[in-house]
Amino acid sequence: MSDGSTDPPGSRSDRIDAEHLVVRLGGTPALDDCDLRLEKGLLHGLAGPGGSGKTTLLKTLATLRFPDSGTVTLFGVRVDPADREGLRSLRSRIGMQFQNLALFDFLDVGGNVAFPVRQDPNPPPPDVVEAEVESLLAAMGLAGTARLRLNEISGGMQRRVALARAVMGRPDLCLLDDPSSGLDPVNSSRIFERIRAIQRERGTTMVVASHDVDRLARVCDRLHVLRAGRAVFSGTLAEAAESADPDVRTFFPRPLAA
Amino acid sequence: MTVSFPGLQAVARVFGLLGETLWSLVRRPPPRSAVVAHLFNTGNRSLVFLAVTMGFLGMISVYQGCLQAMKVLPDLSNAGAVFIMAMVREFGPTITAMMLATRVGTGIAAEIAVMTVTDQVEALKVNNTDPVAYLVAPRFVGFLVMMILCTVYSCAVAILAGLLMADLRFQVNPNTFLSLGFTRWSDLSVGLTKTVAYGVAIPILAADSGFRAGGGSEGVGWATTRAVVNALFAIIALDFLIAGVGYLLVRGA
Amino acid sequence: MKALARFSSVPVAAAGRTLLAACRVVGGMSTLQVRILRATFSADHDYDETLRQFHQVGVRSVGVVVATALLTGAIMVIQSGDFVERTGATSLVGWAAGTAVLAEVGPILIGLMFSGRVGANNTAELGAMVITDQVDAVRLLGLDPVRYLAVPRFLAMIVMLVLLTCVGDLFALLGGAVTCQVLLQIDMHVFWQSVFESHLLNYFAMGLVKGFAFGGAIAVVSCHYGLAVKGGAEGLGRAVNNSVVTAAIAIFVVNFVISALWGGGG
Numbered sequence: 001m002s003d004g005s006t007d008p009p010g011s012r013s014d015r016i017d018a019e020h021l022v023v024r025l026g027g028t029p030a031l032d033d034c035d036l037r038l039e040k041g042l043l044h045g046l047a048g049p050g051g052s053g054k055t056t057l058l059k060t061l062a063t064l065r066f067p068d069s070g071t072v073t074l075f076g077v078r079v080d081p082a083d084r085e086g087l088r089s090l091r092s093r094i095g096m097q098f099q100n101l102a103l104f105d106f107l108d109v110g111g112n113v114a115f116p117v118r119q120d121p122n123p124p125p126p127d128v129v130e131a132e133v134e135s136l137l138a139a140m141g142l143a144g145t146a147r148l149r150l151n152e153i154s155g156g157m158q159r160r161v162a163l164a165r166a167v168m169g170r171p172d173l174c175l176l177d178d179p180s181s182g183l184d185p186v187n188s189s190r191i192f193e194r195i196r197a198i199q200r201e202r203g204t205t206m207v208v209a210s211h212d213v214d215r216l217a218r219v220c221d222r223l224h225v226l227r228a229g230r231a232v233f234s235g236t237l238a239e240a241a242e243s244a245d246p247d248v249r250t251f252f253p254r255p256l257a258a
Numbered sequence: 259m260t261v262s263f264p265g266l267q268a269v270a271r272v273f274g275l276l277g278e279t280l281w282s283l284v285r286r287p288p289p290r291s292a293v294v295a296h297l298f299n300t301g302n303r304s305l306v307f308l309a310v311t312m313g314f315l316g317m318i319s320v321y322q323g324c325l326q327a328m329k330v331l332p333d334l335s336n337a338g339a340v341f342i343m344a345m346v347r348e349f350g351p352t353i354t355a356m357m358l359a360t361r362v363g364t365g366i367a368a369e370i371a372v373m374t375v376t377d378q379v380e381a382l383k384v385n386n387t388d389p390v391a392y393l394v395a396p397r398f399v400g401f402l403v404m405m406i407l408c409t410v411y412s413c414a415v416a417i418l419a420g421l422l423m424a425d426l427r428f429q430v431n432p433n434t435f436l437s438l439g440f441t442r443w444s445d446l447s448v449g450l451t452k453t454v455a456y457g458v459a460i461p462i463l464a465a466d467s468g469f470r471a472g473g474g475s476e477g478v479g480w481a482t483t484r485a486v487v488n489a490l491f492a493i494i495a496l497d498f499l500i501a502g503v504g505y506l507l508v509r510g511a
Numbered sequence: 512m513k514a515l516a517r518f519s520s521v522p523v524a525a526a527g528r529t530l531l532a533a534c535r536v537v538g539g540m541s542t543l544q545v546r547i548l549r550a551t552f553s554a555d556h557d558y559d560e561t562l563r564q565f566h567q568v569g570v571r572s573v574g575v576v577v578a579t580a581l582l583t584g585a586i587m588v589i590q591s592g593d594f595v596e597r598t599g600a601t602s603l604v605g606w607a608a609g610t611a612v613l614a615e616v617g618p619i620l621i622g623l624m625f626s627g628r629v630g631a632n633n634t635a636e637l638g639a640m641v642i643t644d645q646v647d648a649v650r651l652l653g654l655d656p657v658r659y660l661a662v663p664r665f666l667a668m669i670v671m672l673v674l675l676t677c678v679g680d681l682f683a684l685l686g687g688a689v690t691c692q693v694l695l696q697i698d699m700h701v702f703w704q705s706v707f708e709s710h711l712l713n714y715f716a717m718g719l720v721k722g723f724a725f726g727g728a729i730a731v732v733s734c735h736y737g738l739a740v741k742g743g744a745e746g747l748g749r750a751v752n753n754s755v756v757t758a759a760i761a762i763f764v765v766n767f768v769i770s771a772l773w774g775g776g777g
């Protein structure tokens with residue numbers, strides 16, 4: 001483990017972490033004393049069996065859930081549910097792709113992608129937004145779809161639209177919940193490549209939760225494993241393969257000699 | 259025993275939502291295009307429906323009323339005046355509200371419930387958009403305005419239908435029927451108060467059910483159901499309150 | 512596609528579309544009605560499921576119906592009190608409120624409430640079963656979904672709405688009597704006397720017939736929309752919406768027909 005040694009001194013404002021998180025969903029804890037530390041500018045993979053709390057952890061990092069106990073610190077600021085202005089400024093730096101996409105069905109493709117920027121109190125001029133949307137859609141292989149309705153495009157395309165919306169407005173923290181769910185292997189690989197490319201280009205801190213551990217291992221800088229609401233491993237792929245925990249080794253076995 | 263409002267907590271939550279909605283309207287009025295869309299939605303989808311229900315209601319009320327009146331006094335010259343008074347102060351607002359609650363209220367609940375269970379509401383939040391200001395405020399304004407207009411329309415339809423029934427079945431002269439002899443200003447103000455109260459209550463209760471939806475498509479069904487019952491019951495309770503207070507005020511005056 | 516959309520906004524086309532849709536709905540519901548009736552009068556019944564439905568329908572709706580009835584009686588007394596005061600005939604208050612409650616307002620409001628509580632619930636329940644393929648599972652077991660799902664609900668709704676109308680009428684008169692005493696300050700005895708002297712049995716009977724008819728209508732409408740759900744969460748929301756709207760239309764139309772056929776009576 002790197003123990004934060006990659007943080008240059010004086011960059012406390014970049015700190016993104018969760019400490020001793022407990023989040024209960026209707027009585028049963030979805031997160032139970034969960035610690036997570038995200039290094040800035042890296043692509044983080046989040047793995048774990050179904051029901052281990054991946055979605056809840058992402059939503060808590062997105063300030064959509066507030067922990068019953070424990071703290072979340074984003075960009076050096078402790079999340080405070082009562083501070084509306086503070087939440088507003090934090091959320092303006094976060095982009096999220098939801099597990100079931102949560103695309104707005106009353107907007108077209110372009111409207112969905114542009115939404116994060118248009119909701120700013122003082123949005124950039126429309127033609128700038130338009131150009132940004134076009135270039136983002138083109139980068140996702142969706143050129144020329146901006147005026148289409150959501151029900152006119154395939155499920156795979158909708159996933160890419162959701163991804164485009166999540167990275168629109170250049171958020172400092174980007175949370176992607178199962179971006180390849182329900183996709184065939186070819187499209188899954190492509191979507192992970194796109195995520196990696198965008199992350200490299202922008203240097204965004206990204207967290208990708210996925211069941212697709214092979215592809216996750218291939219593209220991510222750091223891997224985190226959740227089990228029963230607790231983070232049981234954080235580190236690189238090589239470290240995962242050496243882990244003492246058999247579950248972690250099951251998720252990320254030593255790569256075969258390539 | 260099932261009660262539509264399980265406890266004070268629910269009442270507090272509903273009034274909280276109402277407060278948030280009003281506050282967001284004061285702070286930043288919703289975009290005109292959104293309000294117009296919801297005005298159109300509320301009104302346009304309800305005109306035929308209201309015409310059918312209010313038409314039948316008007317006809318049968320006059321029919322029953324005239325048969326009854328003939329037993330007591332053989333003179334039907336006051337039938338229209340009484341009917342119009344009852345329409346203005348009681349049945350016009352209340353039945354219109356019940357119809358709009360089933361037609362539009364459930365629609366609002368279903369829309370917001372779908373957005374809740376598919377995480378669209380959370381997507382709004384993470385993009386710094388207040389779901390109440392963005393979703394509830396325009397629907398609230400659209401519903402309230404259309405509620406008032408639809409009540410006028412409903413009364414007109416019911417009175418027209420009643421007039422036809424009175425003329426064709428009981429040979430009451432339309433000019434005699436169309437009499438405001440019994441309708442006083444107090445009746446009009448009671449009717450208007452009811453209309454506004456219903457117009458405020460229905461969209462808020464519907465939105466509240468929608469936001470509380472959980473658990474996939476089944477949750478949408480339950481939320482929609484809950485919206486109908488809550489709205490219908492609220493209408494009857496408000497009707498009782500306003501009618502009672504109105505009666506006391508008028509008698510006190 | 513776009514041309515079609517533009518064309519469909521032409522009023523004539525829209526009216527035609529509405530008419531066709533209405534025909535489809537009426538046709539579908541008539542077919543369901545026939546299938547339900549045939550299954551009802553056939554030999555074998557799922558008595559357990561029918562009993563369970565009786566229980567559920569009754570438990571779900573009795574509270575809300577009683578509360579509605581109490582308030583309805585109160586409201587009608589306030590309304591007629593106002594009228595009675597203007598004409599000066601205090602002894603007519605029980606007659607005016609009683610007739611309105613038993614014959615028209617009571618059955619309609621109880622019916623609308625029942626439709627919202629039980630009918631909408633029924634559509635949501637059946638719709639959820641359709642979406643999660645449970646209805647297909649029922650078919651796969653060799654059971655007829657209409658016989659197994661619709662018939663028990665149909666019977667339960669008819670019987671329960673008649674009973675609830677009975678109970679509701681009682682509570683409505685009770686609410687009226689209390690309001691008379693408290694709000695109008697007319698002695699309760701005057702109200703009861705006026706009610707009993709007006710020979711309202713005829714209207715009470717008409718109310719029960721309406722309860723019977725409304726129960727059947729709400730059952731057929733809600734089962735139809737529930738079993739015809741398509742397309743996930745949105746489809747389910749739309750189905751519940753359509754179900755309560757159609758049930759409301761049915762209530763007003765059926766009410767008109769029964770009242771008109773029944774005549775003045777007495």
